[in-house]
Amino acid sequence: MTIQTVQTRPFTDQKPGTSGLRKKVPVFQQANYTENFIQSIFQVAGSLNNGLLILGGDGRYFSIETIQIILKMAAANGVNKVLVGQNGLLSTPAVSHLIRKYKADGGIILSASHNPGGPNGDFGIKFNISNGGPAPTSFTDAVFEVSKSLTEYRITDDQNITLDKPCTVQFGDMTVEVIDSVCDYADLMQELFDFDKIKSLFTSGRLTMCFDAMHAVTGPYAKEIFSRRLSANVGSVINGEPKTDFGGGHPDPNLAHAKELVTILNSGANAPGFGAASDGDGDRNMIIGQHFFVNPSDSLAIMTANAHLIPGYKLGACGVARSLPTSRAVDKVAETLGIECYETPTGWKYFGNLLDDKRITLCGEESFGSGSDHIREKDGIWAVLFWLNLIAVKQQSVEQITREHWRQFGRHYYTRHDYEGIDTDAAEALVADLRKNSTNLAGQSFGEYKVTFCDDFSYTDPVDHSVTEQQGIRVIFDDDSRIVFRLSGTGTEGATLRVYIERYITNPEQHDLDTQQALSPLIEIARDVAQIKTRCGRDDPDVIT
Numbered sequence: 368m369t370i371q372t373v374q375t376r377p378f379t380d381q382k383p384g385t386s387g388l389r390k391k392v393p394v395f396q397q398a399n400y401t402e403n404f405i406q407s408i409f410q411v412a413g414s415l416n417n418g419l420l421i422l423g424g425d426g427r428y429f430s431i432e433t434i435q436i437i438l439k440m441a442a443a444n445g446v447n448k449v450l451v452g453q454n455g456l457l458s459t460p461a462v463s464h465l466i467r468k469y470k471a472d473g474g475i476i477l478s479a480s481h482n483p484g485g486p487n488g489d490f491g492i493k494f495n496i497s498n499g500g501p502a503p504t505s506f507t508d509a510v511f512e513v514s515k516s517l518t519e520y521r522i523t524d525d526q527n528i529t530l531d532k533p534c535t536v537q538f539g540d541m542t543v544e545v546i547d548s549v550c551d552y553a554d555l556m557q558e559l560f561d562f563d564k565i566k567s568l569f570t571s572g573r574l575t576m577c578f579d580a581m582h583a584v585t586g587p588y589a590k591e592i593f594s595r596r597l598s599a600n601v602g603s604v605i606n607g608e609p610k611t612d613f614g615g616g617h618p619d620p621n622l623a624h625a626k627e628l629v630t631i632l633n634s635g636a637n638a639p640g641f642g643a644a645s646d647g648d649g650d651r652n653m654i655i656g657q658h659f660f661v662n663p664s665d666s667l668a669i670m671t672a673n674a675h676l677i678p679g680y681k682l683g684a685c686g687v688a689r690s691l692p693t694s695r696a697v698d699k700v701a702e703t704l705g706i707e708c709y710e711t712p713t714g715w716k717y718f719g720n721l722l723d724d725k726r727i728t729l730c731g732e733e734s735f736g737s738g739s740d741h742i743r744e745k746d747g748i749w750a751v752l753f754w755l756n757l758i759a760v761k762q763q764s765v766e767q768i769t770r771e772h773w774r775q776f777g778r779h780y781y782t783r784h785d786y787e788g789i790d791t792d793a794a795e796a797l798v799a800d801l802r803k804n805s806t807n808l809a810g811q812s813f814g815e816y817k818v819t820f821c822d823d824f825s826y827t828d829p830v831d832h833s834v835t836e837q838q839g840i841r842v843i844f845d846d847d848s849r850i851v852f853r854l855s856g857t858g859t860e861g862a863t864l865r866v867y868i869e870r871y872i873t874n875p876e877q878h879d880l881d882t883q884q885a886l887s888p889l890i891e892i893a894r895d896v897a898q899i900k901t902r903c904g905r906d907d908p909d910v911i912t
């Protein structure tokens with residue numbers, strides 16, 4: 368093995384967003400582009416020198432090539448050992464767990480999460496730190512700074528290795544171990560949940576399920592956990608073979624993109640009673656029953672209210688956190704339980720300190736993400752198991768559990784409207800003007816709704832006191848309804864404006880309204896206040912969740 372120092376030129380566009388660096392595959396394929404970003408990570412993550420690195424991803428197009436590059440660069444940058452998932456596969460939650468279990472110094476996850484893959488799709492690189500969570504902004508900012516002036520990177524001339532079976536290979540002083548992608552993670556799940564109880568749901572025939580792995584990373588995990596360890600029904604896992612282009616689909620577990628699953632759940636008398644899906648890298652989840660959708664914000668509230676029923680959480684949650692745009696359903700539960708509820712900016716990295724400091728047990732986001740202190744990432748399969756365990760304990764359907772929750776705590780009607788691929792300047796001007804006007808909005812009336820409060824959300828981390836500003840415009844009305852506006856930080860084409868709308872209704876007689884109808888006056892107000900049509904030229908959102 369010899370180490371080569373390769374001359375390169377800096378790139379100016381390697382600024383990580385909400386969750387790592389995401390670009391189109393051809394951007395990463397440019398000469399030295401991927402190498403530059405990886406070198407920048409090695410330069411900032413000093414502890415990897417002589418340390419342990421976890422490496423894997425969702426198996427999307429360009430993953431295997433990138434893994435080979437990273438292994439050679441890791442050897443050239445003094446890494447002591449790398450654990451790589453078999454076939455390059457490791458879900459985001461599995462990486463988080465492996466970092467913690469083996470006390471690694473960091474992990475690299477190759478994924479653009481729910482974004483489509485393939486030769487013209489998206490690729491992404493995320494770095495997780497030694498607590499298992501996404502690198503904080505201070506780290507990603509430092510990586511970006513290095514990348515802007517990088518002139519050389521280090522790489523060895525080692526051969527590519529085969530990743531299709533567990534094995535150990537030596538790269539000079541560095542050891543590479545190809546590991547089973549699933550077993551450590553599956554063991555952790557078995558510690559947290561009552562597998563015997565869940566298994567008896569299936570073996571007694573009381574429940575059948577369908578999990579849609581969307582041809583993404585969770586297929587092998589779902590087969591091992593649901594089919595093998597829990598003896599779930601035949602057909603319990605669909606689209607379970609990971610593919611580099613996700614079978615041409617969009618691996619985003621929502622009603623718009625997991626249509627096959629929704630059709631199966633709504634197919635009549637023999638339909639499964641429980642349905643779920645996860646995204647590209649296995650950190651998101653969608654939970655559905657027959658003709659019934661569980662809003663992710665409600666899911667977090669329901670988990671919090673019932674945590675004590677689950678073996679891994681039998682003391683209940685010590686505190687909870689949700690991202691700003693997530694509905695305030697969980698706030699009501701926290702109030703009743705007398706525990707703290709934190710509101711954080713969008714992105715899992717903001718939960719890390721709260722979890723490490725033992726201020727919270729559970730946390731979640733409206734974007735189909737929920738998780739707990741078992742790792743430092745959101746976790747799709749974990750959420751599915753949480754629900755299965757709850758069904759096994761309560762002996763109720765998904766719909767019954769949710770309706771009972773609404774009766775007790777009230778219902779937060781909630782929707783997110785996404786305007787995708789809009790002109791970046793127009794989107795930025797829209798948000799800037801909203802920010803400017805936010806001070807004038809309070810006191811104004813729109814039909815029956817009066818604005819009581821409006822600001823641009825700023826977060827002070829209670830643990831390290833770091834301040835994160837301009838995280839979203841929130842407009843709160845006198846009946847506690849709320850609208851939040853922010854721009855996405857994960858897109859790769861133009862800008863995406865996200866508009867989050869919620870309305871709280873306690874009266875159980877009004878818990879059966881159609882969500883879009885229940886929210887329609889607020890949807891109109893949102894369009895007016897932000898002048899979406901005139902500024903973005905759009906009549907309607909591209910995606911409604």
Ligand code: VG1
Nearest residue numbers: 385386480714715732734855856857
């Ligand atoms: C989106 C979601 C956010 C989530 C992030 C990463 O970010 O809104 O809640 O944490 O994706 O999820 P944005 O900036 O596009 O709104 V994943 O599953 O991509 O790791």
Ligand code: CO
Nearest residue numbers: 480646648650
């Ligand atoms: Co994801």
